[in-house]
Amino acid sequence: MKFRRTALLLAQVLASFAALAGACLALVWLENSVTSLPRPTLPPSAGEMQKTPLVLVDAGHGGHDGGAVAHGSIEKHLTLEIARRLRTHLEAAGLRVVMTREKDEFLPLDTRAALTARHGAAAFVSIHINTDGSGTAAEGIETYFAAKPSLSAIRQTGGKAAKRPASEDLAAQVQKHVCEATRAENRGIKDRGYVVISQAACPAVLVECGFLTNSAEAARLKDATHQEKLAQGIATGVKRFLQSRPAGSVVLAAK
Numbered sequence: 001m002k003f004r005r006t007a008l009l010l011a012q013v014l015a016s017f018a019a020l021a022g023a024c025l026a027l028v029w030l031e032n033s034v035t036s037l038p039r040p041t042l043p044p045s046a047g048e049m050q051k052t053p054l055v056l057v058d059a060g061h062g063g064h065d066g067g068a069v070a071h072g073s074i075e076k077h078l079t080l081e082i083a084r085r086l087r088t089h090l091e092a093a094g095l096r097v098v099m100t101r102e103k104d105e106f107l108p109l110d111t112r113a114a115l116t117a118r119h120g121a122a123a124f125v126s127i128h129i130n131t132d133g134s135g136t137a138a139e140g141i142e143t144y145f146a147a148k149p150s151l152s153a154i155r156q157t158g159g160k161a162a163k164r165p166a167s168e169d170l171a172a173q174v175q176k177h178v179c180e181a182t183r184a185e186n187r188g189i190k191d192r193g194y195v196v197i198s199q200a201a202c203p204a205v206l207v208e209c210g211f212l213t214n215s216a217e218a219a220r221l222k223d224a225t226h227q228e229k230l231a232q233g234i235a236t237g238v239k240r241f242l243q244s245r246p247a248g249s250v251v252l253a254a255k
């Protein structure tokens with residue numbers, strides 16, 4: 001009888017040890033599997049979103065306004081293609097992007113420019129394709145900026161737009177990098193008070209991506225590889241410009 005009680009007690013003690021060891025093993029496994037799981041990524045807070053610069057991308061023309069027509073292409077379709085590719089490159093660089101239009105629709109120029117203030121854009125890029133009325137020889141890329149913002153842009157920004165010489169810097173960066181990426185002829189940057197850029201409430205440029213009137217360039221502009229190079233070059237220019245801005249004016253994700 002005494003022997004049976006001792007044996008029972010021993011069995012109980014052993015069982016407790018086994019349970020404890022099992023629990024420990026389970027804990028170790030649980031810990032390992034938890035640490036090997038990917039950490040949940042929290043969505044960026046409203047404050048962080050505010051700090052990520054927003055680029056407003058404008059595909060020129062649209063709807064009843066086709067823009068230039070030559071060599072079987074219509075400008076409004078090419079600008080939308082390049083603008084979509086530009087958005088992809090800018091987003092890949094960690095920037096926020098809003099498009100003025102995402103389909104074949106008409107938008108007045110002042111409406112496009114006003115979107116810069118509504119979205120608090122850090123930069124505005126309008127995509128166009130050039131034509132040369134005097135012949136078919138002209139080719140290459142040129143980027144326009146408006147040194148003098150319009151009165152409405154100055155009003156919209158409470159006077160800040162009057163003090164921004166930054167559009168020329170943005171134009172220089174975009175022109176440099178888009179020409180490097182495409183090896184297209186560099187026609188330089190030009191100061192012109194086009195409505196869509198002069199009424200923008202942030203640094204703004206209009207890129208003429210090539211001449212539709214030049215048959216060789218018209219063929220390139222239709223080519224997806226060339227469109228990619230245009231988009232990549234413009235995106236690099238925008239990125240360099242934003243990175244060069246004084247600390248605190250814009251915050252760019254490291255890339």
Ligand SMILES: [Zn+2]
Nearest residue numbers: 060067128129
């Ligand atoms: Zn145009």
